[in-house]
Amino acid sequence: MSRIKDVISGILKRVPGVIGVILIDIDGIPIEIAGKFDMKAEDLGALLAACYNSYAQVGLELGQNLDSIIVEYSDLKLCQSSMPRGLLTIIAGKDSYLGMIRLEAKRAIDTITQIMEDTREIRKELMEESKFRWPDDKTIDDILSKFKQELK
C-alpha cells in the first residue's frame, strides 16, 4: 500500500497548484489521501462517489462509459477519474493546468491499477501492513453495552 501512497503523494509534489489527491473505493470509502482537505475523508468520499455514480448513471442511459469528470469551482478545479473498483480525485487551484492534471491522473491510474491488480492480494497485504485484526469478543460486547446503556 505504501506504493499507492507514493503515487498519490507524487502528484501533489509534482503538479503545480494541486492541493489534494484522494483515492476512494467505488462506494466512497477513502483508501489513500494526500494533501489537506477541510472535510472529513469519509464525508468527502461519500459525496464524490455519489457525484460520480450519478454521472455514470446518465452515461449508462446514453450508452456511454464515464472516464472522468472535470468540475470548475470559483477558486478550485476538481478532476475525478475512474479506475477498476475506485475513483481518483485531484483537487487543484483555479490557475493549475487541467491538461497536466488529466495526464497525471491517467498515469497514476495505470500505476495504481497495476498495483491493485489482484484485490485479494492487496487486501491481504493491507491487513498485514496495517496489522488488521478482527475485533475480539470483548470489543464487540463493549460496543453493544454502550448502545444498551444509551437505551436505558
Next chain:
Amino acid sequence: MNIIGDKIYIKILFFGTALAGKTTSLQWLFQNLVPEEMKITDRIRSIKTSFGQTLLFDFVPIQISNNIIIRIYTATGQDYYTSTRKMLFEEVDGVFFVVDSQKKELEHNREFVEEFNKYMEKIDELKKAEIIVLYNKQDVAEVYDVEYMSASLDLQQYPSYPTCAVSGMNLDRAFTAMISSLLSKIREMKGN
C-alpha cells in the same frame, strides 16, 4: 462489509417512501442514541432539493470501535429520483425499510416493496444484508397496525418494530438490534 486498511466498514441504508421518516429517524438516532465518542462528524450531511427533501442521500459515518466504522445513508424516497436510488444499495450490509403506516400510503408502500424486491434479485450484497422493517408514524391518526401492514406488504419474514421517528419510539431498539446482528456477522467472519 469492506475491509480497508485496518478498518472494517459497514454500510446501513434507510429505504422507504417519501416522507416516511427516514431522515427524521436517522436524525433521532444520531442525536439521541449514538454515544458522543462514536461520532466522527458533528452533523448529518444531506443533499437536499430546493424544497428541503432528500435529493440524493443523507449520510453520517460513526466509529463504533477502533476499527469499525458504520456508514449510514438514507435513500431519497421521491419517485422522481428512482434512478439514483439503486446505487445506494451497492455493498449494503443492513437495511431499515421504513414503512409509512398511514392508510393512505399503503399502495405507495407496496410500490417500494416491489422496487426493493427487484433490487433483492439483482444485488448480491442485499441478499445477505440484515433487513429490519420500521412501521413508522404509529403515533398519527388513520394508520394500519403492524400485523396488517406486514401481511399486506408481504414483509412478515423480516424483524420489525412499530416506530415514531419524531419521539424515537422503538428506534433505539431497532438500531441496537441491527448493530447486534451485524456484529454477530463479524464474529462469524472472524471464526471462519
